Amino acid sequence: MGEQSFEVKFEPSGRTVDVLAGTSLVEAAGRAGTVLDMPCGGAGTCGKCRVRVDGADAPADAEQNAFSPEELAQGWRLACRQRVTRDLTVVVPESSVFGGRHQILTDHDTGALHELEPELRQARVRMEHPTMEDGTPDLVRMEEALRASGAWNGDGVLQASPATLHRTVAALRDGGYDGWALLRGDTLLDYHPGGTRTPSYALAFDIGTTTLAAVLLDLSDGTEKGVSSRMNPQTAQGDDVISRISHAVQGEKELRELRDAITAVVGEMAAELCREAGVAPNAVHTAAFSGNTTMEHLLCGIDPAPLSMVPFVPVFGRGLFMPAANLGLAIHPEARAYVFSVIGGFVGGDTVAGLLATALPERTGATLFVDVGTNGEIVLSHGGQLWAASTAAGPAFEGARISCGMRATAGAVEKVVIDERLRLGIIGGGAPAGLCGSGLIDLCGQLLKCGALGCDGRLPAPENLPAGIPSDVAARFQRDADGEVAFVLSDDGTRRVSLTQRDVRELQLAAGAIRAGINILLRQAGLDIGQLEHVLVAGGFGSFIRRDNAQRIGLLPPELPHDRIVYIGNASLAGAKWAALSHRAHARAEVIARLARHVELSNDPDFAMEFAMAMYFPG
């Protein structure tokens, strides 16, 4: 047949190509712009490249195995086994197209749908061996083969770092010019000889002011291979972002100190996740980081001074890309890391990540997103618009500034029920050591419910208790040595866990700030609370708050039915995860960051009044 050529028409695209006799259908499809899925690399074993050929030839052995007799009779064949020997019409089902319909995954907590479409791509490259007649350089040879197979169709030329090229020399020759290329856009990142795709992983990080969380992901299916969390080591330089900024602005050395502290732990978490999952660090090809604006600046080593001064302007707004090694990750040398775009000085990448994970902008009904971390961020989505605000809500919910406050670790009272008597839920069991955020909310909510606390939040004196308080509860209102009233949860003689008037005030301030913020955003959007279809409560701590009590203390709008309040866990980490799994998430994050109207609550003329009103627990 020699140089004879035939016409192959592909359906449903309708595209037609002329190819030489003997060309495989996979290659013909590539030339017609359709890259077929072929994880086995064309060995005929994976059965993915199914096509229907009008008047097909007798099936090969591999096809006998891959199809039922009925399917074979209908013309179903494997494109990798078929060679063009006449004019053909070929039907390509969408399930056979590589990347044609991206794998869609569901976010575990929010139910939002996300594409699995990593910025990395692997493609089989089969090249002719070089000869004295064809001395095409390696990289150009690979570029031409990728283009011919349709696996790459960049406008420019294939790029590669010298280090990648150096590694490729032996790999090309070892594999007889047959192997898999790892690509990011127009850049060759790696090349492996042989017929099988190499595993490919990603890391996602949530860089919280208090806690760091990470997850290792399999890029082939988006599954989690391990999770890890650590305390943020920067707490040595202060619990909140302001004290860390104060430290950082003392000089380059101090900034580097904060940066190095966090990148060292990030590196340890990555190494640990790989080790425990049995994944080679070199097989981790991408990473994504979300955090509040200050944390992201410190992580990247960018002077955070403007974040501590009016008007609190971030240095960067768009997402940043950088070599993963710059952030402490000893993974694939060409891996790059994405750091989330931010909305403003106090509404950061963690919020953008949360909005991405929940697909908030795409929700049709009015939805409120509340992330209660060290700070409290509130975002209202309605009619394609986003209003975003931050409040200094957090510390009380994390146990800070509470007399017996503690983080949600062993010994913390995390749950309080008051009926005839007081019952406590203790993390890890045992004796109570202190009160964590959810315990504090529960306790005040229950005290409000039984009438011991009024809407002004005043702790009644033991001699002055309202009627009808169960005696076990009433007995716990006690005066201490200074004559101050406290509500005693436990006292075994050595350790006393109690709630003071000051603690209640801290809770009123924290919950009130969030509630006032919610009200301002609703007003700016022209909405009533009742119009909210959902309130999404994010934050590691959120999942443990009982809706009743959160509504009783006014942290969440008391008017809303329970079923409209949804706990979504660590939405920042979930967003980082989706950014690691799909490059489309980067573009979506930019849109979210630019779409969001940053509402500076203190600038709103109504805020002072709203805040004052919110000091009262709901009636």
Place this chain on the structure above:
Amino acid sequence: MGEQSFEVKFEPSGRTVDVLAGTSLVEAAGRAGTVLDMPCGGAGTCGKCRVRVDGADAPADAEQNAFSPEELAQGWRLACRQRVTRDLTVVVPESSVFGGRHQILTDHDTGALHELEPELRQARVRMEHPTMEDGTPDLVRMEEALRASGAWNGDGVLQASPATLHRTVAALRDGGYDGWALLRGDTLLDYHPGGTRTPSYALAFDIGTTTLAAVLLDLSDGTEKGVSSRMNPQTAQGDDVISRISHAVQGEKELRELRDAITAVVGEMAAELCREAGVAPNAVHTAAFSGNTTMEHLLCGIDPAPLSMVPFVPVFGRGLFMPAANLGLAIHPEARAYVFSVIGGFVGGDTVAGLLATALPERTGATLFVDVGTNGEIVLSHGGQLWAASTAAGPAFEGARISCGMRATAGAVEKVVIDERLRLGIIGGGAPAGLCGSGLIDLCGQLLKCGALGCDGRLPAPENLPAGIPSDVAARFQRDADGEVAFVLSDDGTRRVSLTQRDVRELQLAAGAIRAGINILLRQAGLDIGQLEHVLVAGGFGSFIRRDNAQRIGLLPPELPHDRIVYIGNASLAGAKWAALSHRAHARAEVIARLARHVELSNDPDFAMEFAMAMYFPG
């Protein structure tokens, strides 16, 4: 006038924009897509942003200085001084447009024309100060200001590394949000506060097997601020590319050793050039490197093994970009270096650079390019086609393998004239220490001219000299102790400088290889020697060869009139220089590298015969 707006029409573009009253004409022009040249940053001092305004207002002081009374009467004004107060029509001459007509410079040696269009651009950015109402992040603020002024119109978003962002924080605030941005494509590389553009420089390197040459360039006008040359320190691992490859392939350590040796010297040359020119290393913003294929692989640290084995395939073909720091340059931290594309294993980036410098592909007549370095590269250009070949010509021309051979340094015989007696030109004067390439060519050329040498290249025995040889010359044919004939140039009792039969054979081999190559290329192109309009002779050594003698020994075609032979000096360095001065040169180099047909001489069935014939000196 407040929010009143007016229409400004620009000619010759015909574009119209509506702007608020008080907008400067520079900004209005930017919005209409025309960026005016304004090196003074709008201070009214450079007089570059000239425009003609119909019915212009009375001129400002700066304009009184910038124009003649006639010009002022015709409506010529400086756009930076004019504010829009009514509807206007403004004529913008092309000379006022920034980047509209690029500065065109002439290559000193070849007369070829080149654009001055660095990959770096500086643009004035004037931003509003952030406020509580407008907390736009710094980088987004800068992006928006650049876009509004028309100085940048990328499709995506402005990128910056964390390190650049970190540096920008203080600079923005120190300069009151008014300064100059340094951009490369869509990436912000630096930002300087204040109203004046910062100086910007480039470095160009020719990485020869034997010699390294560098030049420091001012990017504002393309002028040379200094030149430097050094021996290639890799000579410690061998004089030729093959011995260096043999060293490199012993292991990673040996490859790194070669790489580090060269990058260390490259760094020293850069530092020295900056120091001597009084240029801050931080003001050097880009660099370009050309070298033969092996040198470029070693410079980048890429395994050169394939270059030493049939079929001699380069690892990379396209030009490579990498951080300048990777190549030993301690210049601006965001500077990147370009390493030239190559044609084949033995026709490298130095040849591509030479073809770029001479604009060879654009020449209308048939032109031959010959670069005589450690290897000899030959490229024939005709009718838009390029044929390129390499020969192992070089060592003899650099004094290697010649009994009294030496490089062209102090004491080398560089010029020989034979009339009634022998006269020698010695580099640096004094007693002859040896024979360099041009001296060898001169000597053999003159011996052929006076009839002492025949076309077979046989040195006559003293007793057997042809008639008519001047007696001073005849007396120099002597037999040594072994009975071998030599031609003695000088002998002061301690040092004897002479030419042996073996030396003549080495010259015949070297010149013959180049001549055979020239003949093969001409034949492949279907040309006769007489059709060559020019022969361009490149290479540091080329400039010293006398045309007569080079033609007598057959290195250059003897049939050609002298005026068709042009010496062009170090064309590789010239090409690197243009690549440093213009990003268009990168694209041109790609075209050249892909356009050139790499002719493997030993594959040509006629080569053996041509080479054998070329062993004879021309009759």
